[in-house]
Amino acid sequence: MVSKSPTNPVVLVAQALFYGLFAVIIAIFSTWPEYTHLGPDRALIKLSFSYHGEFVTECRERTPEELAKLAPNMRAAKVCPRERSPITVRIDLDGQPLYEGVAQPAGLSKDGASTLYKRFEVPAGEHLVSVKMNDNVRVQGFNLAREEKMALKPAQILVVDVRKDHGGIFFE
Amino acid sequence: MSAKNSLRQGGLALWQRVETVFDAFFGTGGNPLRHLGALGFHFVWIALVTGIYLFIVLDTGIEDIHTSIEYYTHEQWWLGGIMRSLHRYSADGLVLVMLLHIAREFLYGRYHSFRWYSWITGVPVLWLVYASGIGGYWLVWDQLGLFSAIASAEWFDWLPIFSDPATRNFLPGLLNDRFFSLLVFLHIGIPLFLLLALWVHIQRVSQSDVFPARSLALGTFFMLLVLSLAKPTISHGKADLSVVPTVLHIDWYYLFIHPLMYLTSPAALWAMAGLFTLLLLALPLLPHPKQQPIAVVNPPNCNGCRRCFVDCPYGAIAMLPHMDKPGHELARVLPDLCASCGICAGACPSSTPFRSVDKLVTGIDMPQQPVGVLREEMEHRIAALAGQPRIAVFGCDCAADTKQLEGAGTAVFSLMCTGLLPPSFVEYALRSGADGVLVTGCREGSCAYRFGTRWTEERLTRQREPHLRPTVPEERLRLAWADGHEMSHLKATLDDFRQYLQSLGADEKRLRPYTPRRIAHHG
Missing domain, CATH: 2.60.40 (Immunoglobulin-like)
Incomplete structure (x- = not known):
């Protein structure tokens, strides 16, 4: 059984190895391998x-019959399709x-x-x-x-x- | 056993072996593999503090940001540069530990029953971490940031949510400082949502592990600091909307999605991301063992001492005013939160087996393993032990299989969680005829119910209420934490304990025998 005392050299070395490995893993994949997004030339x-x-169709004048069917405040002379x-x-x-x-x-x-x-x-x-x-x-x-x-x-x-x-x- | 469970069990055994190796060098409290969530929070705190500093000092304009970052990276490397590298590497570390955290919780099977909440609320955290991190790359506004911004826009343009393609924002001449302000806002706003999501994520656990042990926190911080000095984060060239970035040193922790998209298609990437998310969300719905009955409060035996309330790892106990006794409180179990671990029964002072009542009923108990039944079983089985020494073993259903220790001189009591064991049972066993008591369970950090191991150890070492009485000789109690794969270690510990007890004199360090009146009277 390894003594977990922070002064135990084995513990210190093992912890240093771990932190070193951790740092290497972070460092490596934070920039490597390089990615070629667009080839040369x-x-x-x-x-x-x-x-x-x-517009799909042009504006046109409404006929008097069409105008008569509309409410007085809606009687615009021209109708313009939106499409x-x-x-x-x-x-x-x-x-x-x-x-x-x-x-x-x-x-x-x-x-x-x-x-x-x-x-x-x-x-x-x-x-x-x-x-x-x-x-x-x-x-x-x-x-x-x-x-x-x-x-x-x-x-x-x-x-x-x-x-x-x-x-x-x-x-x- | 399904393929999923076989895979999980095999992976868990391997993972636990590695954790055990780490325990030897870090201790369970400082073992990074056992505290991945806390380590993730630690990285979030570092990113937060360094991010605030960078936000204060950097110029945030589309024309200024790159120059500003370059200045702090190269001219003021000793502060601004280090802060930038710490910000970047802590964010990378966060992804690493977050993915390991997900893998670990999956291997331990911690995604269903009462844990569904923590699992499900973890899924948005995953998305928010990526959104926060990727947005951070855009802010640097170098070739990599531009590449990431365009790739992200192309990905989102696949969804029919924008009237104008988002990608058109990155055509020459269309970008301005307002757009850049939006990026700054997003890189602050999304991390704030991340903090909110993390807060939600830990709502159903009490005493959340959001700060790692000091040794681990310092160790990882200095690791990042050394990394920042050894390999400072640098930018690519300034973003230029008229050329395509060609060769990029991308951060694969965050930006792997872009090459993946260009390798496949935006639709394929959405499909992969969506399927992975759905898989995570569906895991709690898959068939899994039914949850055990929850804890039950017995009001006449509850004196409102609050120990169960304090010890419950999931905040599943509320203290309410007592109905009949003004000024007193009564424990109440919140069914949705209860994990059925029994740690509350182990914390209840009414659980002492020395009570003279014929039928031991405690203040809070588990219907499937009542304390009274445990006392009765213990009395009978210890009395039936033969040979010397006679040992009572209290184990845990989730840890090494203690049933394999059963023998003529050994009585095994496997509990739902070792935390269910009231410390007074150890004394009771010793005074009922056992020469020694071995208490085992999961290693700390492996405990299926978070604090079962820790509370038990603290109770038995007299650091936590209810504690073992000082008169109980330490020589006759052995604690041995062993995960599922450590059966040989547990057997060796029991053999060693047996030999040790044999080496003790028959009356050495022995408690006076105790025969309850109810047994004496009934013969």
């Missing part, structure tokens, strides 16, 4: 937008399709913004990035587009976004 394209599509168009998006990289999808408008009445966030790892270097979108179901095909040659450095992030105040699709 790779870059990232982030497709991200929060964008209100066009917005989903955003259809397609990205091509060097002529090859990278992504194609549809972002539905948020909200129970589908009157919110369509949002999307996607990340694509691509080789660093020069690429032809082509982005096409449709934000109006009443228009056939893509009504928004941008194509640009981009030189991506290793680890660089290219953000593809769309905003009306930026003139549509833009790269950042």
Whole structure:
């Protein structure tokens, strides 16, 4: 039986070993092994937008019959449906399709913004990035587009976004 | 036996062996493996104090924080740097001991019956520890913090809870100091919730183990201090929203979820986290042994002394005004909290077997193992012992199997918990014909009911009421704590005790025999 006296050298050595091991375990896994999030010579394209599509139908004038059925305080001449168009998006990289999808408008009445966030790892270097979108179901095909040659450095992030105040699709 | 129980029993035997080795060097009171919860609290206190200091000195702006941290890490390394490292390493230590604590409580089967509350309330603690820790990495606002923030946002974006993806916050040009203030608020707010959750977690245990023994507290603190000096915590480069962090020295205690998510998918990570949480929450619902009947108070024999109230490890006894005696109190058992351990019966002064009543009824008793029945059984079995020396062994159902010690000269009484043993039973056994009494049970820290071992030892060494009377010779009492895997140790102790008793003279250190009148009268 080992004497548990704190002055017993065996106890001291055993406790020192324990605390040393404890410290080593904490230290090791607090930084090791290193994690490679993105390989060398790779870059990232982030497709991200929060964008209100066009209304599915245009505003129209109410007929006199329709107006008559409404309460006097509710008789607005115009009726504007709230539902917005989903955003259809397609990205091509060097002529090859990278992504194609549809972002539905948020909200129970589908009157919110369509949002999307996607990340694509691509080789660093020069690429032809082509982005096409449709934000109006009443228009056939893509009504928004941008194509640009981009030189991506290793680890660089290219953000593809769309905003009306930026003139549509833009790269950042 | 189910696979789960086989696994648990095998793991428990291994764990207890390691604990026993640690006992030899730390003592049970300072054994880190037996006080993992207290050690976790200790790490929380260190993180709290160092965190308050860092909050006071650091500049908390999106442009300033990294520079500020770098200054304290490198220029003022002797204080700010050490505080930062202590903060980080105590948080890492917390995860380590928390996971070991969960594993240990599972192995000991402490997750069902009356313990469901502590188990279930521990689950949110797990989430809050991770939320607190991960949020702390964001605050550093280096490449690692940015990586963690984006990875966390991508994970949460999988849930349909944000109108705008949270990840869009980390696009170039969109971040500002208001966002950073939110992070500071979260890293203070979530730890406050953590403290609240910890308080809730320990509500159903009395005398909670929230401060480790001084030796253990000092030992771990100096361990962290040395680690902070030897390997100071340093930052990655300043966060840059235009580039992806490539190679990262991540803290695997907290941030392992991010590589796991990128290896699988956000949905898969939610599935894993959800399943693990559900598994923890479901464990108390799985089939398990039925809880024994709870303690029962016998008002005519309860004098309101409060010893059961003080000794109950789960705060399951309340003292109420006595119905018939003004100014007196009466114990009342709270059924939802009672663990059915019997420690209260061992604490009751009315449990003394020397009482002359024919039928011994004590103030608070266990229906499945009443003190009166124990007295009766003891009288008969000690009287029937043959040979020399005659030994009475009081053991515990949860510890080493004392039934294996049964023999012609040895009478074994296995109790629900050794804490059920009123100290006066030791004297009674010696005066009824036993040459010696061996008391055994779980090692301290292994006790299925927290304080059974500790209270028994303190009662028998006259440090706690009700205590063994001073006239009882210490030579004829042996205490030997032994967990389930230590049967050979217990047998060796009994053999040694037997030889020792033989070496004593027949009348040496012996109490005067006592025959109760009720037995003498009835023959």
